[in-house]
Amino acid sequence: MxxxxxxxxxxxxxxxxxxxxxxxxxxxxxxxxxxxxxxxxxxxxxxxxxxxxxxxxxxxxxxxxxxxxxxxxxxxxxxxxxxxxxxxxxxxxxxxxxxxxxxxxxxxxxxxxxxxxxxxxxxxxxxxxxxxxxxxxxxxxxxxxxRERSVPTPDAVRILGVDDWAWRKGMTYGSILVDLERRCPIEILPDRKAETVEAWLRLHPEIEVVSRDRAGAYAEAVRKGAPQALEVADRFHLLKNLREHLRDFLLRKHTLLPEAEEVVSDAIPQKARGRPKNASSVTPPADQEKPLFRKMSASLREYEDRTTSQTQVTLAQERKQASRARRYACYEAVRELHQQDFSGREIARRLQLSRHKVMQFIQAEGFPERVPSVPKPSILDPYKP
Ligand SMILES: [Zn+2]
Structure with a gap:
């Protein structure tokens, strides 16, 4: 042709x-x-x-x-x-x-x-x-x-959700905007700056409710870009907040936990309490039914007496101390059972610890302090000087 x-x-x-x-x-x-x-x-x-x-x-x-x-x-x-x-x-x-x-x-x-x-x-x-x-x-x-396909923005958004969106996890983040009534993402903004989100919000004066995370930038963006909207914390971050505060509270009160468990767990029938994660199907002997905290209460209290002399401590120090106290109590419990000639496997099962951890405690000459971990490289490193 x-x-x-x-x-x-x-x-x-x-x-x-x-x-x-x-x-x-x-x-x-x-x-x-x-x-x-x-x-x-x-x-x-x-x-x-x-x-x-x-x-x-x-x-x-x-x-x-x-x-x-x-x-x-x-x-x-x-x-x-x-x-x-x-x-x-x-x-x-x-x-x-x-x-x-x-x-x-x-x-x-x-x-x-x-x-x-x-x-x-x-x-x-x-x-x-x-x-x-x-x-x-x-x-x-x-x-x-x-990603090249453009998603048509709906004409009107009544309830909007705003959150971080990772372009590359740990490196670059954008913001994802979700129409919570239609349950679909409607926009991905290139960054998570307040000005970017604010500019988008200004184009949507119809927004009545904004559900957002705890980031200050989003709070500022909503305040300036959608002052008419009601701000609510999203459920995930609300529960995260609650969990973190509850953990800090319990860490501060950890010496009282054995007593609290004593009172509360006795009021709950064994059936409702369920079986511990690693428990075998064989019915344990009577002394094994004792919860972990009860067995540890003595050494925990002992430790607390030794450490309460310091009064002014930061929350981070407090967490660190509480974590060390729990670890120390585990160590004591392992040593005690080891002296009673229980095998490593049996100790691990009774205390619900890993066998590796049990062997580490048994073989240690004294209480093995935690070695501080080497910090991971951060994207901020070049700017630290
Ligand atoms: Zn020409």
């Missing part, structure tokens, strides 16, 4: 102005040579027509599959001379933005198909499915294509 002949086929639709020059089939797929047959092109600089062809080159782009076979388009792209003296584009390449974007290696319709596959499945499943449909793609490319 000569290059002057062009074909159009209902089996291979192309946009107006683009025609098929020829096909070349191979075992792996189909190469379709196409070209633009219009006699002119519009200069992207001055928007004037030019009919003066300068040269042409071939460009390969992937297209939607045909009967399950991969299709590659060999585009003959022409360069034109712009005749407008004031225009900065002396020579320009003809464009087909509706069909394939400049520098893209796949057609818009293939991009759409890949996005559809990715959104309907996920990147991993999409990568397994796409080759069966005649589209070759890697997981990273598929993810990138899915």
């Amino acid at each position: 000569s290059n002057s002949d062009t074909i159009s086929s209902p089996f291979f639709p192309l946009p107006d102005g683009i025609s098929i020059l020829g096909f070349e089939a191979s075992d792996t797929g189909l190469v379709v040579s196409i070209t633009c047959h219009l006699s002119f092109a519009l200069c992207p600089g001055c928007q004037q027509r030019s009919e003066r062809i300068h040269s042409s080159y071939r460009r390969l782009v992937a297209d939607v599959p045909s009967s399950g076979r991969q299709v590659t388009l060999a585009l003959t792209v022409r360069k034109f001379i712009c005749g407008v003296p004031a225009c900065s584009h002396k020579i320009f390449t003809e464009r087909m933005p509706d069909f394939v974007r400049p520098y893209a290696r796949l057609t818009n319709r293939l991009l759409q198909a890949l996005q559809d596959v990715g959104v309907a499945t996920c990147a991993e499943a999409g990568v397994r499915l796409a080759p069966k449909l005649g589209m070759s793609v890697t997981a990273t490319t598929l993810l990138r294509r899915m």
Whole structure:
């Protein structure tokens, strides 16, 4: 077939102005040579027509599959001379933005198909499915294509959720905005700065409630960008707050825990208390039913007496002391059972400790103090000096 002949086929639709020059089939797929047959092109600089062809080159782009076979388009792209003296584009390449974007290696319709596959499945499943449909793609490319898809922002958001979103965990963070009534993400902002979130909120004066985490930046953004909205703490962070405060409280009161357990656990029937995680199915002897705290109360109290001389301690010191006290109590309990000739396995089972920990305590010459961990490298390191 000569290059002057062009074909159009209902089996291979192309946009107006683009025609098929020829096909070349191979075992792996189909190469379709196409070209633009219009006699002119519009200069992207001055928007004037030019009919003066300068040269042409071939460009390969992937297209939607045909009967399950991969299709590659060999585009003959022409360069034109712009005749407008004031225009900065002396020579320009003809464009087909509706069909394939400049520098893209796949057609818009293939991009759409890949996005559809990715959104309907996920990147991993999409990568397994796409080759069966005649589209070759890697997981990273598929993810990138899915991210390129713009999500239409709903006209009105009444209840909005704001939270951190990791572009790269521990390194770069953005903000995710969720329509909590429709239960769907509606926007991902590039960072978690107050100004960025505030600017977005200003465009949505209809927001009535904002659910957010504890970050000060989001509080400021809501205060300035959506002063009309009611701020609420989201359930996850509310429970996190509660858990942290409860833990600090219990750490401060740890010497009272054995007594509290004494009172509370006796009021709860054994059946309702359930079986400890590592307990065997054999009914334990009577003394084994004693909860862990009760066995430790003596050594804990002993330790407390020795440490209560310091009155002014920070919360961090207090936590550290309490953690050491619990560890010391474990150590004492292990040594006591070891002296009674119980095996390491049995001690581990009774005290619900790992065998490694039990052996460590048995073999130690004295109470093994915790070795301070080496701090992990941080992204702030270069700026510390
Ligand atoms: Zn021009």
